[in-house]
Each structure stands twice: as structure tokens, then as C-alpha cells.
Amino acid sequence: MAEPLLAIKGLSISFGGLKAVQNVSLDVPEGSLTALIGPNGAGKTTLFALMSGFLKPDSGTVQFAGQDITGCAPHLNARRGMTRTFQIVQPFATQTVRENIAVGAHLHLKERRSALSQAEEVAARVGLSAQLDKPASDLTVAGRKRLELARALATRPRLLLLDEVLAGLNPQEIAEMIPVVRGIAQSGVTVLMIEHVMQAVMNLAQHVWVLAQGQLIAQGTPAEVTADEKVVEAYLGHGTAARLRAAALAGAAT
Amino acid sequence: MTSGGKELAGIFLFVALVAGIPLATDSGVILNFVMMALYAALLAQAWNILGGFGGQFSFGHALFFGTGAYIQAIAQLQGGLNAWLALFMAVAGSAGVGALVGALSFRYGLKGSYFALVTLAFAEVFRILALSVPFTGAGVGLMLPLHESFANMQFGSRKGYVYLVLAFVAAALLLTWWLKHSRFGAYLQAVRDNEDAARAIGVNPFGVKLGAIVLSGGLMGAGGAFYVQVFQYIDPGIAYGPGTSVEALVAAIVGGMGTLWGPVLGALVLHVLADLTRNLFGQLPGINMVIYGMVLVLIVMFLPRGIAGLGATAKSLWKKSGGRRG
Numbered sequence: 388m389a390e391p392l393l394a395i396k397g398l399s400i401s402f403g404g405l406k407a408v409q410n411v412s413l414d415v416p417e418g419s420l421t422a423l424i425g426p427n428g429a430g431k432t433t434l435f436a437l438m439s440g441f442l443k444p445d446s447g448t449v450q451f452a453g454q455d456i457t458g459c460a461p462h463l464n465a466r467r468g469m470t471r472t473f474q475i476v477q478p479f480a481t482q483t484v485r486e487n488i489a490v491g492a493h494l495h496l497k498e499r500r501s502a503l504s505q506a507e508e509v510a511a512r513v514g515l516s517a518q519l520d521k522p523a524s525d526l527t528v529a530g531r532k533r534l535e536l537a538r539a540l541a542t543r544p545r546l547l548l549l550d551e552v553l554a555g556l557n558p559q560e561i562a563e564m565i566p567v568v569r570g571i572a573q574s575g576v577t578v579l580m581i582e583h584v585m586q587a588v589m590n591l592a593q594h595v596w597v598l599a600q601g602q603l604i605a606q607g608t609p610a611e612v613t614a615d616e617k618v619v620e621a622y623l624g625h626g627t628a629a630r631l632r633a634a635a636l637a638g639a640a641t
Numbered sequence: 642m643t644s645g646g647k648e649l650a651g652i653f654l655f656v657a658l659v660a661g662i663p664l665a666t667d668s669g670v671i672l673n674f675v676m677m678a679l680y681a682a683l684l685a686q687a688w689n690i691l692g693g694f695g696g697q698f699s700f701g702h703a704l705f706f707g708t709g710a711y712i713q714a715i716a717q718l719q720g721g722l723n724a725w726l727a728l729f730m731a732v733a734g735s736a737g738v739g740a741l742v743g744a745l746s747f748r749y750g751l752k753g754s755y756f757a758l759v760t761l762a763f764a765e766v767f768r769i770l771a772l773s774v775p776f777t778g779a780g781v782g783l784m785l786p787l788h789e790s791f792a793n794m795q796f797g798s799r800k801g802y803v804y805l806v807l808a809f810v811a812a813a814l815l816l817t818w819w820l821k822h823s824r825f826g827a828y829l830q831a832v833r834d835n836e837d838a839a840r841a842i843g844v845n846p847f848g849v850k851l852g853a854i855v856l857s858g859g860l861m862g863a864g865g866a867f868y869v870q871v872f873q874y875i876d877p878g879i880a881y882g883p884g885t886s887v888e889a890l891v892a893a894i895v896g897g898m899g900t901l902w903g904p905v906l907g908a909l910v911l912h913v914l915a916d917l918t919r920n921l922f923g924q925l926p927g928i929n930m931v932i933y934g935m936v937l938v939l940i941v942m943f944l945p946r947g948i949a950g951l952g953a954t955a956k957s958l959w960k961k962s963g964g965r966r967g
């Protein structure tokens with residue numbers, strides 16, 4: 388296999404006594420669309436923060452494009468080509484959608500005018516064209532999620548870390564977003580997404596890692612991990628795997 | 642025309658109109674009013690770069706004002722330098738003090754009230770230093786001898802000073818315009834609005850804030866140099882006391898933080914008010930600070946976006962009331 392775009396080895400961090408991420412290793416191949424799943428509080432967002440440089444690990448290393456970037460500042464990692472989004476959306480609230488996206492576009496474009504026109508192109512890719520002149524604070528939840536994605540996309544990343552861009556959306560909005568994410572991956576951007584919406588994970592991801600209580604407990608194709616009893620029980624508690632199997636059988640019978 | 646083009650046209654129109662005032666009148670009262678209002682605008686513009694566009698609220702901008710003022714005086718008195726060269730040094734020196742304070746406070750991630758307190762403390766430290774070292778003239782202060790000539794930046798009438806401060810205000814307007822239409826300005830406002838989001842997309846908050854405090858400090862230093870040229874006197878209380886810091890921030894907040902015209906509008910409104918109250922109450926000491934405080938409270942309560950944001954505030958109120966009806 389080719390050298391992975393992102394390689395993390397033995398990454399750990401504790402907050403006081405809480406071991407939020409413990410000895411996690413994973414390789415993200417260039418050009419892949421993969422997912423990181425796990426119950427709330429599993430440490431997924433923390434792992435993103437460690438990868439992108441918002442947190443420094445207690446131990447372990449992060450390699451991006453063959454370079455050791457452990458502990459490097461987030462803005463330097465963004466310049467190298469790794470951009471994260473935030474689960475709790477973080478718009479520049481006083482600015483318009485266009486201005487928000489332009490900040491991302493400025494990473495490669497010095498001219499204000501070029502960044503603003505690039506923002507229009509990116510907005511079209513995520514379906515925000517109609518809202519370009521709205522203040523970011525006027526957007527709906529779905530709009531803010533799109534903005535979060537657009538701003539990251541405008542930095543022309545090699546690796547995009549998406550933290551629950553579908554959370555809080557209704558089924559129709561989710562159905563609209565799935566092709567957007569797929570389109571981004573097809574344009575050549577490597578995508579690693581944290582996602583709770585299993586419909587999206589099943590639809591999009593080639594490979595899935597499962598994190599529970601800070602540790603990787605399973606990995607494989609979406610079908611493999613969802614069939615894994617360890618995974619089901621990590622999500623739903625002891626004994627649910629059996630109940631689910633029964634339910635699925637009953638469902639298939641109808 | 643683009644919005645940027647309209648703003649530039651507005652700046653040139655403003656400068657042309659104000660430049661016409663000394664041609665149209667010889668009234669000392671009017672010229673003095675124009676000069677002092679422009680001078681207050683300059684201080685507010687300087688504060689606005691760091692506070693309005695960068696979201697870093699300084700309570701101690703007198704630090705840069707006083708440094709500019711002392712350099713302007715000392716370079717001429719002790720250094721025997723030409724006043725224009727002294728001005729250059731005053732701007733560079735106060736920008737340098739900005740770099741120093743910025744490097745220390747932003748390196749350690751000081752924000753909000755911590756940053757405000759640190760700037761206040763720095764200004765106070767410099768005031769005490771200015772009181773105790775010999776080359777500032779200590780408590781006696783420094784007096785610039787009167788030698789009216791262009792080379793000395795001393796003018797026979799108020800008109801020369803009006804043009805001088807107008808040039809500073811114009812430069813500050815252009816600098817502010819640039820902030821609204823450049824990558825640096827976009828990064829600065831991004832850091833103000835959400836530092837983590839900015840970091841994630843490649844913005845170095847430390848570098849951006851440092852740039853802002855250098856620009857802001859340099860401009861404030863020009864204000865200090867101007868003060869010395871007009872009043873030909875400086876002492877530690879005038880230079881580093883809290884009065885100038887408060888004046889700069891109140892005018893910027895009242896006028897509208899992070900806007901092109903806010904500081905100019907705020908300075909104008911406060912000066913009109915100050916003159917009116919002077920006529921009503923005479924020279925009651927401290928009355929202008931009472932007025933400033935009252936106006937500030939009213940603005941923060943009823944016009945959070947300042948006078949320049951009047952339109953936007955009205956629009957959002959209208960929308961809110963419309964939403965309630967609907």
C-alpha cells in the first residue's frame with residue numbers, strides 16, 4: 388500500500404484522571420473517504436484535536452504526508468493541507484457567508500477580490516449560493532453546518548477532518564448533504580469524518596474506525612463494524628446485539 | 642462602483658470638505674473645534690484598529706500616546722532633531738512599544754479583561770517611570786520652545802495644525818479602509834470573531850494580533866506627537882494618565898467599533914456634547930468625563946453597534962418586531 392496521508396501512532400491524552408484518548412493508532416490512505424464512529428464521549432473530537440494540533444498528546448506521534456507534525460500549531464497544519472471543522476459550529480458571526488468562506492480561501496489567495504470570488508465557487512459546491520450575503524448568524528443549523536464545511540473546503544485541503552457535519556440535520560437535509568460530501572471526496576480530497584448518522588457512514592465510508600472510551604475497539608468496512616458485537620454493545624449497552632439481531636430478522640420477514 | 646470604491650470616494654470627499662474649512666473661515670473657535678475633533682478622531686481610529694477590528698480591548702492606549710509624545714519632545718530637545726524626523730521616530734517608537742506589549746501579552750494568550758488590565762498596568766508603569774527618570778523632565782514635564790516654522794512643525798495659526806491632523810486622520814482612514822479590504826484585515830476580524838475557527842483554517846492569531854497592536858500603537862503615537870506640537874508641553878500625567886485611554890475607547894465605541902467612520906463620528910458627537918456642556922456648566926472640572934460616561938452607558942444599552950451601526954441596529958429591531966407580529 389502507498390504511504391498513508393495521515394499516520395497516527397500510539398496517541399494518548401488524559402484530562403486529569405480521564406483517559407480521553409488511549410494509545411490510538413490509525414493510517415488514513417490518500418484519496419480515501421473514511422469514518423470515525425463511537426458513542427458520545429468516546430474521544431472522537433479529542434482525537435481530531437490531537438491530529439490537527441489543537442491539543443498536544445501526552446504520548447504518541449502524528450505524521451502528515453510523511454512529516455512528523457506532533458504538537459505543531461493548527462494554523463501550520465492547515466497550511467500543510469489538513470483542515471478540521473468543528474462539531475459545535477464556529478462561524479465568524481458578524482460576517483456574511485461570503486466573508487466567512489473568503490477567510491478560508493485567503494490561505495492560498497492573497498487578493499481580497501480573488502478570495503471573495505473563490506468563496507462564491509465554494510458556496511456553490513455546498514449549496515450555499517443563495518445565502519452568500521446573509522450574516523452567518525442568520526443561518527439555520529443546516530446552513531451553519533454547510534458554512535463550516537465550505538470554510539474548510541476553501542482552504543483547498545488535502546485532508547479534511549469533518550466533525551459531525553450531519554448532526555442536528557433533518558432527514559431531508561442529511562440526504563442533501565451526503566452527495567456534497569461524496570463530491571468533495573471525488574474531487575480528490577481525502578476525507579475523514581466523525582459521524583453518528585449511520586445512514587451516511589454506510590453510504591459513504593470505505594473504512595470505519597470505532598472508538599469507545601478512548602480506545603479503538605474495531606475497524607473494517609461499515610458492514611463489518613456494524614455486525615461487530617463489541618461495537619453494538621459499546622453504543623447501546625450490554626445485551627443489545629442479540630435484541631437487534633432479533634429485530635433485524637423480524638424486519639426482514641416483513 | 643464596488644463598496645470599496647464608494648468608501649474610498651467617501652474618504653476623499655470627507656478630506657476635501659474638511660480641508661475647505663480653513664479656507665472658508667478664520668474663526669479661531671471653529672478652527673479649534675475642528676482641530677480638537679479631528680485629534681480625538683485620530684486617537685479613536687488608533688484604538689479602533691486593535692479594539693474594533695481585532696477585538697482586543699486596550700484600557701491603556703495612553704501607553705502609545707505618551708511614548709509618541711515623549712519621543713517627539715525628546716528627539717527635538719535632547720537630540721536636536723528636526724520635528725518631522727522626530728515624528729517618524731515617535732511613530733516608530735510607539736509602534737515598537739506596541740510590538741513589545743503585544744509579544745508579551747499575546748504570546749501568553751491574554752484576552753478580554755486580562756489584556757485590558759495588562760495594558761492599563763503598562764501605561765501606569767510608564768507613567769511612574771516618566772516621573773522618575775531625568776530625561777523626561779520628571780514631574781515638571783518638558784516644554785518645547787516656540788519657534789514657528791514649517792521645519793519645526795509649528796504653525797502661526799490653527800490652520801496649519803488642522804491640515805496636519807487632517808493628514809493623520811486621512812492616513813488612518815486609508816489604513817482602516819485597507820483593513821476592510823485586505824487579507825490581513827480579514828484575518829484580524831476572523832480572530833476577533835472566533836480565534837479557534839481562524840486557527841483551523843490557517844490563521845496565526847499571534848502574528849495577526851501583533852500586527853494590529855503595532856499599527857494601532859504607531860497611529861496613537863502620531864496622536865501623542867501631534868499633541869506635543871500643538872501644546873508644546875508634556876508631563877507624565879498628560880502622557881500616560883488614563884484620560885487619553887478613555888477618550889480613545891469611548892469615541893470608538895460610541896461611534897461604532899470595527900467600522901470605517903465610527904471613530905470619526907464618535908469623536909465628533911462627543912466634542913459637540915462636550916462643547917455644549919461647557920457652555921451650560923462652564924469649566925466644571927471633569928464634566929466632560931461625566932458626559933462621556935453617560936453617553937457610553939446609553940450607547941452600550943441602546944445602540945450596541947454605535948452610531949455607525951444605527952442602520953443595522955434599526956433593521957434588526959424592525960425584523961424582530963416584524964417577527965413578533967408574524
Ligand SMILES: Nc1ncnc2c1ncn2[C@@H]1O[C@H](COP(=O)(O)OP(=O)(O)O)[C@@H](O)[C@H]1O
Nearest residue numbers: 402405407425426427428429430431432433434
Ligand atoms: N478540554 C477538555 N478538558 C477536560 N475534559 C475533556 C476536554 N475535552 C474533552 N473532554 C472529555 O473527554 C471525553 C471525550 O470527549 P470528546 O472527544 O468530545 O468525545 P466525542 O467527540 O467522542 O463525543 C469526554 O468525557 C469529555 O468530557
Ligand SMILES: [Mg+2]
Nearest residue numbers: 431432433474
Ligand atoms: Mg465529538
